[in-house]
Amino acid sequence: MRRISAAVLIPMGWAVLSTVAHAQYGRGNSDWGTAGFDPQRSSWVRTDAKISRESLSKPGFTLTWKIGLAKDSKAGVLGAPILLNRYIGYRGFRSFAFVGGAGDNVYTVDTDLSRLEWHDHLPPAAALPPGCAASSVPEVARPSSTAFPAAPVAGRGGMGGRRAYARGAVGDPGEGAVTVAAAARAGAIPMGPGRGRGGPGRGPDPTARRIQNSLFVLTGDGMLHSFWLSSGVTAEDAIQFLPPGAGGRGLMVIENVAYAATSAGCGGSSGVSALDMATGKVAHWNPQGGAVAGGEGIAAGPDGTLFVATAGSSAAVAALEPKTLQQKDWYASNGQDMLSSPVIFEYKDKALLAVASKNRQIVLLDTESLGGPDHQTALFTASVDAAPQSLASWQDAAGTRWLVGNTEGGVRAWKVVDRNGRPALEAAWASPEIAAPLAPIIVNGVVFTASKGSRATPAVAYALDSGSGKELWNSGRIISSMVAESGLAAGDTQVYVGTADGTLYAFGFPIEH
Secondary structure, three states, rough: EEEOOOOOOOOOOOHHHHHHHHHHHHOOOOOOOOOOOOOOOOOEEOOOOOHHHHOOOOOOEEEEEEEEEOOOOOOOOOOOEEEEEEEEOOOEEEEEEEEEEEOOOEEEOOOOOEEEEEEEOOOOOOOOOOOOOOOOOOEEOEOOOOOOOOOOOOOOOOOOOOOOOOOOOOOOOOOHHHHHHHHHOOOOOOOOOOOOOOOOOOOOOOOHHHOOOEEEEEEEOOOOEEEEOOOOOOOEEEEEEOOOOOEEEEEEEEEEEEEEEEEOOOOEOOEEEEOOOOOOOOEEEOOOHHHHHHOOOEOOOOOEEEEEEEOOOOOEEEEOOOOOOEEEEEEEOOOOOOOOOOOEEEEEEEEEEEEOOOOEEEEEEEOOOOOOOOOOOOOOOEEEEOOOOOOOEEOOOOOOOEEEEEOOOEEEEEEEEOOOOOOEEEEEOOOOOOEEEOOOOEEOEEEEEEEOOOOOOOEEEOOOOOEOOOEEOOOOOOOOOOOOOOOEEEOOOOOEEOOOOEEEEEEEEEOOO
């Protein structure tokens, strides 16, 4: 492992808690902690200090930095970053991007200084089955909350930009999380027995503290690794989560349980797996005669219920109990193969689910009763011109709920409207042509995507007006490679994408130091 430097958390009083402390136990998470931002896969950063439709309509948004992470071209492909903003260290508030790289590498970048903080290569603990790729990009995640994040507050764009600093102090060796211990003593983190430092009668549950202050990495051999966020030091021995080569995707960590979808074929069957990190027990769910659909595989509702869409002879949307993965409800799609992962969102007093199918439809379901009494009745089914490969959702300042998705030639958006007391979808806009766009994300009313590109044609990032689809900005020739495994991520006034040549790009407005 190459360790560049380490930051430690400091106590700052209860008014300023570390991101680690509030992410799991507050009302939702403000950091990009899993694929699609949150367990609902909304891909929606609700507020931002600088990014807005108005600011993107003016000059100034551009490349803020780029950093080459992979020195070996064979291990150059990067995955989508996981972000942690305002981590309180001895240098003040710090922000990190955690990025998986081909060949089971993991990189941590200080996103204020565009500096590699630490890097680890995780060689396979077991031989992969014949034909499995040895250059897999690992899944990376931080603990997430299933609560819907609080709605944006009018007139507040964020926490004032990337410019606050704090005094420093040093915590327990290797842990780097004094603030988390303080939070636990005040009741933000549950008390209880566990392994490691502390123990019964000595303070917070050390297992909960470790998990909250850890980065989780799922490698191609199916092992789940955990690292202390600031230093890259191993927090706990790796656990066998999936069969080697099973192709885990959509890694989430919720209430000390890790979840991932698996792919059919190399090293395993398609399905969903759950690892109870307190006991080491693994539960599985497999669709009957089908495969899990969508790049993220699974989504979680506000009560922790997991939802998964499938394709195949028994294509459906299934609701699974957390931890045990026992199926408790389903919507039978009558032969319509699902294409996207589910996205879950608030609409009035309900938690709704939207999923796209291969036959150019978007299906709306009520998470409380997926298919009604007969398991075949959707709330609404919309026919669309092109099937979105993924879906994201946001709500605008007027209270209108939107869906947006990437199709073969661009990005399209739909409004959720009321028809005779029931939710329905209404086509809203289509973007200018974008070749093979990545799954879109929404940042404070701006839709971002990027063309995937090819070996001959580099990727291009785009910003679109979320109300009209009008192009506000594009990156032109700034990006010099294609995107292979990465998606977009955003936080604290910057938008990130990793490319196939091992470069991480950050776009935003100039940072004030």
